[in-house]
Amino acid sequence: MPTMIFVNLPVSELERSKAFYSALGFDINPQFSDEKGACVVISDTIYAMIVTKPYFSTFTSKDIADTSTSVAAITALSRDSKADVDAIADKAILAGGIQTNDPQDLGFMYTRSFQDPDGNMWEALWMDPSHVE
Numbered sequence: 001m002p003t004m005i006f007v008n009l010p011v012s013e014l015e016r017s018k019a020f021y022s023a024l025g026f027d028i029n030p031q032f033s034d035e036k037g038a039c040v041v042i043s044d045t046i047y048a049m050i051v052t053k054p055y056f057s058t059f060t061s062k063d064i065a066d067t068s069t070s071v072a073a074i075t076a077l078s079r080d081s082k083a084d085v086d087a088i089a090d091k092a093i094l095a096g097g098i099q100t101n102d103p104q105d106l107g108f109m110y111t112r113s114f115q116d117p118d119g120n121m122w123e124a125l126w127m128d129p130s131h132v133e
Helices: 014-023 052-058 082-094
Strands: 006-013 025-032 037-041 046-052 074-078 107-116 121-127
Touching: 006 052, 014 025, 014 037, 014 046, 025 082, 046 052, 052 121, 082 107, 082 121
Parallel strands: 006 046, 074 121
Antiparallel strands: 025 037, 037 046, 107 121
8 A cells, every 4th residue: 555644734614624625626535524624635645634623632732833823834745737836826825825935936846835724834846857867
């Protein structure tokens, strides 16, 4: 079995978050979703578990980061092209997300950053495959 990643994200309003991630083109897996959280299917091996803050707090004894004033993590997703980077970032902004930095084009790599309605940071990136070889 390939290694899978499950990114757990605390959210204030579950339905708003489900709508946001659905607007990005991701499915919600109802089998692993309830009133406390939802499973966002990003790919066959990448999932975001959007979890209400009260339920999230049962996972840790630490305070939940206030993402309006600090960053807990930046989750980066590769895309197939610069156009795909723009497409997902544009969808995020239209769905209530906020662009966090200007697009960065280094020639061999292109990135755009945004945050979801709860301030969780995301980055979409494309890297020229010939540059990696």
